[in-house]
C-alpha cells in the first residue's frame with residue numbers, strides 16, 4: 001500500500017445540478033450542522049509519552065515485505081472477476097543503505113542494492129464466473145490457494161509451504177502434534193464436522209468423509225465462500241497471509257541455519273501485525289515461537305507499520321505536542337475508549353488476532369509513525385520491557401528513515417515499489433493478459 005499523499009480532495013471537474021437538491025434538503029442541512037469533526041479529549045493530549053534515553057545498537061540486516069493486489073472485472077458476458085496478487089521481500093544491509101541519499105535516492109544505487117536481494121511471488125484467484133474444468137468456484141479457489149502456497153518457482157522453492165507447516169505444526173518444539181481440528185471443507189452429515197491432518201502432512205484424506213483436505217483449508221478460506229461466489233476479501237486475506245509467511249520464511253531459515261545472525265536482523269512488514277477472524281489460527285503459534293526464541297536468547301526484531309487507519313489518524317492529532325525521540329505504548333483501555341470508541345468492558349483489544357503491541361513513535365517533527373512491535377505471549381497492557389528488542393529496533397529506525405514521505409521507512413518504500421501491481425505491469429496489461437487466457 002502506498003504512503004498517503006496530502007489529504008486535500010482533488011478539485012471538482014464538472015458541476016452537477018443534482019448537488020443543488022441535496023444541499024437544499026433540510027434533513028441534510030440539519031445533520032451537517034450537528035456533526036462535529038474528530039473530537040480528541042484532553043485526556044489524550046496529556047497522556048505521558050516515554051523518552052527513548054538510551055537507544056541500543058542499530059541492527060545490521062533488514063528484511064522488508066509488502067504486497068499488492070489488483071482486481072480485474074471483465075465487463076462483457078460472462079462478467080468474470082479475478083484478482084492478481086503479488087508479494088515481495090527485499091533484503092538490505094544498513095551499511096549499503098547508508099549510501100542512499102535520503103531525499104533523492106539515485107536509481108542506480110537502488111538498482112545495485114536490489115539486484116541480488118529481491119524475491120517475489122505472484123498468483124491469481126478467481127472471484128466470479130471463473131473455475132477449473134469439472135469443478136466449481138469453491139473447490140477451484142481452495143485448490144488455487146493450496147497450489148499458490150506450494151509455489152515452487154525459483155524465488156519461492158516451496159519454502160512458503162514449509163513455513164506454513166512449521167508454524168501450524170509448531171515444528172521448532174520437541175512435541176510432534178497433529179493439526180488442531182478445523183471445519184472440513186466438504187461438510188459432513190450429523191454433528192461431527194471437524195477434520196484434521198497428521199503431523200507434517202500438507203494434504204490428506206479427511207478421516208470422516210474421505211475427501212481430499214489441504215493444509216491451507218486449516219486457515220479457513222472456505223468459511224468465506226459459497227459454491228457460486230467468493231467474497232472479494234479472500235484476495236486481500238491471502239495477500240496478508242502470504243506476506244506474513246514470507247517474513248516468517250526469512251525468520252525460519254535464519255533460525256534453522258544461522259541462528260547467530262538472527263538477532264542482528266530487523267524484519268519489517270507493511271501493515272499491522274495481526275491476522276483477522278478465522279485466519280488468526282496462525283497468531284498463537286507465532287506468539288509462542290517469538291516467546292520461545294526470546295527465552296532461548298534469540299530476541300527476534302519485527303515491526304509492522306500502519307500507514308493509514310484509525311490509529312494513524314489518532315496519532316496525527318495527538319503526536320503534534322509530543323516530545324521528540326519519544327514513544328507511547330497504547331494500553332487496552334485507551335484503545336477501546338479513544339480509538340475504537342467501544343464499550344470498555346468488551347473483549348480485550350486484539351486478544352486473538354494481534355501478535356504485536358501498538359506503539360506511537362515520534363522521532364522528530366517530520367517522522368511520527370504507528371508501529372506494531374511483538375510482545376511474545378499476549379498481554380493486555382504491554383510495557384516497554386515486554387516489547388521484544390525494543391531499544392535496538394528504535395535505534396535502527398533512525399538509520400532507515402526516508403525523507404520523501406512523512407513518517408516513511410526506506411525499506412518499506414522500496415518493498416512497496418517492488419510489490420506494486422498498479423504501476424508495473426499496469427492494470428490494463430493485466431486485463432488484456434487475463435482476457436487472452438480466459439476464452440470461454
Ligand SMILES: [Zn+2]
Nearest residue numbers: 184186206209
Ligand atoms: Zn470431511
